[in-house]
Amino acid sequence: MVDQERLYLCSENRRKRLTPTDNHQRKIRFAEFRFYEELNDFLPAEQHKTSFRSPFYGHPSVKDTIQAMGVPHTAIDLILVDGQSVNFSHRLRGGERVAVYPVFERLDISPVIHLRPRPLRRTRFILDVHLGKLARYLRMLGFDAAYKRDWDDVTIIDLSLQQQRIILTRDLGVLKQSRVTHGYWLRHVDPQQQLQEVLLELDLFRQLQPFTRCMDCNGRIHQVDKAVISGQIDPVIYQRFREFWQCQDCMKIYWRGSHYDRMLRQVGKFSRELHHHSAE
Ligand SMILES: [Zn+2]
Numbered sequence: 319m320v321d322q323e324r325l326y327l328c329s330e331n332r333r334k335r336l337t338p339t340d341n342h343q344r345k346i347r348f349a350e351f352r353f354y355e356e357l358n359d360f361l362p363a364e365q366h367k368t369s370f371r372s373p374f375y376g377h378p379s380v381k382d383t384i385q386a387m388g389v390p391h392t393a394i395d396l397i398l399v400d401g402q403s404v405n406f407s408h409r410l411r412g413g414e415r416v417a418v419y420p421v422f423e424r425l426d427i428s429p430v431i432h433l434r435p436r437p438l439r440r441t442r443f444i445l446d447v448h449l450g451k452l453a454r455y456l457r458m459l460g461f462d463a464a465y466k467r468d469w470d471d472v473t474i475i476d477l478s479l480q481q482q483r484i485i486l487t488r489d490l491g492v493l494k495q496s497r498v499t500h501g502y503w504l505r506h507v508d509p510q511q512q513l514q515e516v517l518l519e520l521d522l523f524r525q526l527q528p529f530t531r532c533m534d535c536n537g538r539i540h541q542v543d544k545a546v547i548s549g550q551i552d553p554v555i556y557q558r559f560r561e562f563w564q565c566q567d568c569m570k571i572y573w574r575g576s577h578y579d580r581m582l583r584q585v586g587k588f589s590r591e592l593h594h595h596s597a598e
Pocket of ligand 1: 566
């Protein structure tokens with residue numbers, strides 16, 4: 319353990335270009351950290367799923383210390399210091415044991431106080447500019463997924479706060495901004511895998527409501543009388559399907575075509591809930 323400490327010290331000193339004089343002026347302290355579940359994705363391999371000691375100077379906040387390790391604060395739901403739930407502003411003194419749990423931890427940790435007064439369980443999303451396909455998939459399954467190709471990071475964060483939306487992004491930089499309260503960093507690049515990831519990690523299978531939202535504009539869609547849309551769509555489609563839906567915002571017309579079936583099959587692999595839902 320002593321050797322390990324020395325190793326950390328060396329690398330820390332190199333990084334901050336400290337001179338021996340600085341060392342005398344600023345006492346180096348250690349706390350023991352342990353990160354749970356998907357928070358390990360942000361850490362180097364040797365720190366995965368194990369306790370490790372980490373050095374710091376002075377009395378930094380637990381938030382700054384954790385962010386300096388590469389874990390964005392938005393991924394965190396709960397921090398226990400020596401078994402007590404603390405806020406992000408809690409200052410470290412050295413010698414404590416710090417346990418850090420992710421936002422979407424599925425273990426029952428309800429008896430302890432969470433960092434956020436109310437979790438955003440009424441799931442609404444805002445997606446960054448590279449996630450247009452994922453936005454369409456989420457809408458297809460009924461999720462409120464705000465997305466526009468020309469939104470910049472500031473706009474996305476503003477809307478996330480104003481409308482209580484979870485930011486979905488592949489850009490860790492967005493989630494590290496201090497204003498952000500709810501965000502999820504996607505591990506996958508492929509849109510279908512991203513959809514699977516979001517559904518699994520956020521445990522959303524019970525919230526699926528296929529055919530309630532417009533894939534193009536995120537507006538609500540409602541079932542319409544077939545006669546009403548006569549003349550507005552291809553006659554072959556009109557003949558072949560009995561049920562039609564229409565977006566109340568952009569007026570786009572929907573029916574349960576092959577694309578919808580393909581999509582349901584894909585998602586259905588991961589959830590018996592969905593099979594139940596689509597059979598209704
Ligand atoms: Zn629409």
